[in-house]
Amino acid sequence: MTRTRQILFASRPRGMPTPDNFRFVETVLPPLRDGQILIKSLFLSVDPYMRGRMNEGKSYIEPFVLNEPIPAGGVGEVVESKHERFAPGDLVVGLIHWADYTLSNGEGLSKLPAIMAPIASAALGVAGMPGLTAYFGLLDIGRPRAGETVVVSGAAGAVGSVVGQIAKMQGCRVIGIAGGKDKCSYLQNELSFDATINYKDGDIRTSLDAACPNGVDVYFDNVGGDITDAVVERINFGARIVICGQISAYNLDRQDVGPRLFTYLLKNSALAKGFIVNDYRERFGEAITALSGWVMEGKLKYREHVVQGLENTVDAFLGLFRGDNIGKIVVKV
Amino acid sequence: MTRTRQILFASRPRGMPTPDNFRFVETVLPPLRDGQILIKSLFLSVDPYMRGRMNEGKSYIEPFVLNEPIPAGGVGEVVESKHERFAPGDLVVGLIHWADYTLSNGEGLSKLPAIMAPIASAALGVAGMPGLTAYFGLLDIGRPRAGETVVVSGAAGAVGSVVGQIAKMQGCRVIGIAGGKDKCSYLQNELSFDATINYKDGDIRTSLDAACPNGVDVYFDNVGGDITDAVVERINFGARIVICGQISAYNLDRQDVGPRLFTYLLKNSALAKGFIVNDYRERFGEAITALSGWVMEGKLKYREHVVQGLENTVDAFLGLFRGDNIGKIVVKV
Numbered sequence: 053m054t055r056t057r058q059i060l061f062a063s064r065p066r067g068m069p070t071p072d073n074f075r076f077v078e079t080v081l082p083p084l085r086d087g088q089i090l091i092k093s094l095f096l097s098v099d100p101y102m103r104g105r106m107n108e109g110k111s112y113i114e115p116f117v118l119n120e121p122i123p124a125g126g127v128g129e130v131v132e133s134k135h136e137r138f139a140p141g142d143l144v145v146g147l148i149h150w151a152d153y154t155l156s157n158g159e160g161l162s163k164l165p166a167i168m169a170p171i172a173s174a175a176l177g178v179a180g181m182p183g184l185t186a187y188f189g190l191l192d193i194g195r196p197r198a199g200e201t202v203v204v205s206g207a208a209g210a211v212g213s214v215v216g217q218i219a220k221m222q223g224c225r226v227i228g229i230a231g232g233k234d235k236c237s238y239l240q241n242e243l244s245f246d247a248t249i250n251y252k253d254g255d256i257r258t259s260l261d262a263a264c265p266n267g268v269d270v271y272f273d274n275v276g277g278d279i280t281d282a283v284v285e286r287i288n289f290g291a292r293i294v295i296c297g298q299i300s301a302y303n304l305d306r307q308d309v310g311p312r313l314f315t316y317l318l319k320n321s322a323l324a325k326g327f328i329v330n331d332y333r334e335r336f337g338e339a340i341t342a343l344s345g346w347v348m349e350g351k352l353k354y355r356e357h358v359v360q361g362l363e364n365t366v367d368a369f370l371g372l373f374r375g376d377n378i379g380k381i382v383v384k385v
Numbered sequence: 386m387t388r389t390r391q392i393l394f395a396s397r398p399r400g401m402p403t404p405d406n407f408r409f410v411e412t413v414l415p416p417l418r419d420g421q422i423l424i425k426s427l428f429l430s431v432d433p434y435m436r437g438r439m440n441e442g443k444s445y446i447e448p449f450v451l452n453e454p455i456p457a458g459g460v461g462e463v464v465e466s467k468h469e470r471f472a473p474g475d476l477v478v479g480l481i482h483w484a485d486y487t488l489s490n491g492e493g494l495s496k497l498p499a500i501m502a503p504i505a506s507a508a509l510g511v512a513g514m515p516g517l518t519a520y521f522g523l524l525d526i527g528r529p530r531a532g533e534t535v536v537v538s539g540a541a542g543a544v545g546s547v548v549g550q551i552a553k554m555q556g557c558r559v560i561g562i563a564g565g566k567d568k569c570s571y572l573q574n575e576l577s578f579d580a581t582i583n584y585k586d587g588d589i590r591t592s593l594d595a596a597c598p599n600g601v602d603v604y605f606d607n608v609g610g611d612i613t614d615a616v617v618e619r620i621n622f623g624a625r626i627v628i629c630g631q632i633s634a635y636n637l638d639r640q641d642v643g644p645r646l647f648t649y650l651l652k653n654s655a656l657a658k659g660f661i662v663n664d665y666r667e668r669f670g671e672a673i674t675a676l677s678g679w680v681m682e683g684k685l686k687y688r689e690h691v692v693q694g695l696e697n698t699v700d701a702f703l704g705l706f707r708g709d710n711i712g713k714i715v716v717k718v
Contacts, residue, residue, distance in 0.1 A: 301648050308648065313645075324647065
């Protein structure tokens with residue numbers, strides 16, 4: 053019998069989520085049954101895609117269940133096991149609860165490689181779901197070639213910052229779009245982006261014209277909305293648009309309306325493709341090896357925004373939509 | 386010295402083109418120089434893509450030049466030759482002028498295979514540019530699999546009617562969207578489409594729900610606008626959208642606005658790709674063999690809308706935007 057705090061899903065938001073959509077409870081977990089493990093949370097993830105799970109109805113991923121704990125990416129330590137694959141002391145990564153402890157049947161959990169132990173939280177970021185998302189989206193859909201111009205929006209986020217660095221490794225000219233001076237100087241000075249655009253300062257179209265004199269060959273889109281319109285207006289013949297996120301639309305309670313973009317795809321024989329990282333599940337091993345290798349070699353830098361304490365998880369999540377973060381937000385439980 | 390009538394490009398339209406954008410002249414062609422041929426027009430083509438060439442500015446294809454003859458697809462007979470590849474009597478297909486006679490250096494012209502002579506005008510339609518467009522767009526981008534639902538808009542046009550028939554050959558359920566009862570009954574009764582939607586009659590969304598109970602796997606888009614919005618709202622996970630034309634937007638003199646569709650691509654890991662047939666130039670031989678084979682075997686049916694006389698070419702072209710045609714429009718000179 054283990055006491056744990058849990059964050060439950062209390063109600064479905066309309067528009068922007070608020071703290072009222074969540075409920076903080078204390079409860080007692082039942083004793084382990086055969087095939088179960090008890091996991092103590094070390095790091096919990098908050099990610100933009102979770103906004104989609106707060107909605108009802110069909111999507112690529114099941115909606116959250118009301119009055120149940122919120123499932124999220126996390127790194128934890130196995131403290132008790134009646135499961136043949138896991139032993140007490142193992143570090144695991146995968147879906148656990150926004151809680152101190154999670155009772156799990158091991159589904160969707162992997163053991164963290166020993167080499168990752170000192171940088172365990174990176175398994176939620178640069179070498180985890182966001183890193184994999186950047187890797188497959190850019191390399192498999194974007195297919196950048198040396199000398200091409202790659203634009204990434206949401207560039208200072210967990211995915212965008214990895215996208216830009218991988219594009220640099222491919223010999224591309226990389227332009228990051230982000231909100232705020234600090235984010236832009238981080239991208240340019242620490243991550244070696246060729247240029248950055250602070251969309252909160254000045255006209256995005258003028259800035260894009262200056263930063264992309266040869267047009268745009270690959271656009272990695274995390275945000276949608278007017279920023280995306282402005283980039284798509286500037287694509288080159290044969291351009292590839294990677295639709296990874298549309299964060300500007302997640303909290304709208306009406307249909308998002310804008311210029312029709314198919315005309316630009318037609319004129320430029322261009323491709324646009326949406327994806328989720330699970331489309332590439334069979335190739336995760338290859339990508340994790342590459343990403344953690346680049347981290348070790350110092351080729352792939354990352355910054356984490358560490359929030360302390362389970363009690364601050366909801367606020368950290370809401371901060372994603374305020375644009376609080378540079379790099380990956382993780383909660384240290 | 387050959388007398389010829391020519392249709393010149395007189396002015397660039399804003400919005401819908403009118404007869405005033407063209408000028409009918411009679412002129413005398415100079416004698417042949419070495420490397421030139423003189424072609425007598427037999428059939429001339431009018432195609433929606435030509436609207437794009439009437440605009441100024443960068444596109445995937447050069448704009449028409451003011452006060453010059455309009456270049457268009459055509460079938461003609463070589464009547465004089467100082468070119469080593471061509472001899473008098475040869476039938477040729479490729480870019481000639483909207484004119485009785487064209488002086489050409491042979492660029493972009495091919496000899497029509499003897500087997501095609503009795504159906505020469507098909508080289509402008511089912512076995513020509515529109516057929517090639519249907520073939521590569523559907524098979525290379527749409528990649529339909531047996532049992533999938535394929536929706537094609539502009540279904541009774543030169544491209545759409547071929548798309549639907551090739552999709553049927555692949556074992557797909559094929560739904561055609563067209564404007565008018567006659568077009569729909571042609572598609573359903575003569576070309577064996579599984580269902581048709583007359584977008585001029587009733588609510589397109591209700592009709593799509595009825596015709597596509599399992600959603601849409603491949604959408605071959607010739608039209609854009611609200612019809613496309615309605616189809617994209619109904620795509621399945623992994624859907625492919627072939628952006629072949631956006632005829633509803635060609636004559637707008639303002640930015641076309643509508644629901645932002647990237648969200649649907651994201652939620653469904655779906656692909657949208659624009660293209661022009663010239664992207665596949667290296668594979669034209671393969672496609673012409675397949676298309677003309679299917680025509681000979683009776684697997685690929687086609688209907689032509691033959692307009693008589695060069696003097697009616699402009700009106701035939703304008704008719705494309707009124708939706709006059711079932712099948713390919715050709716002008717018999």
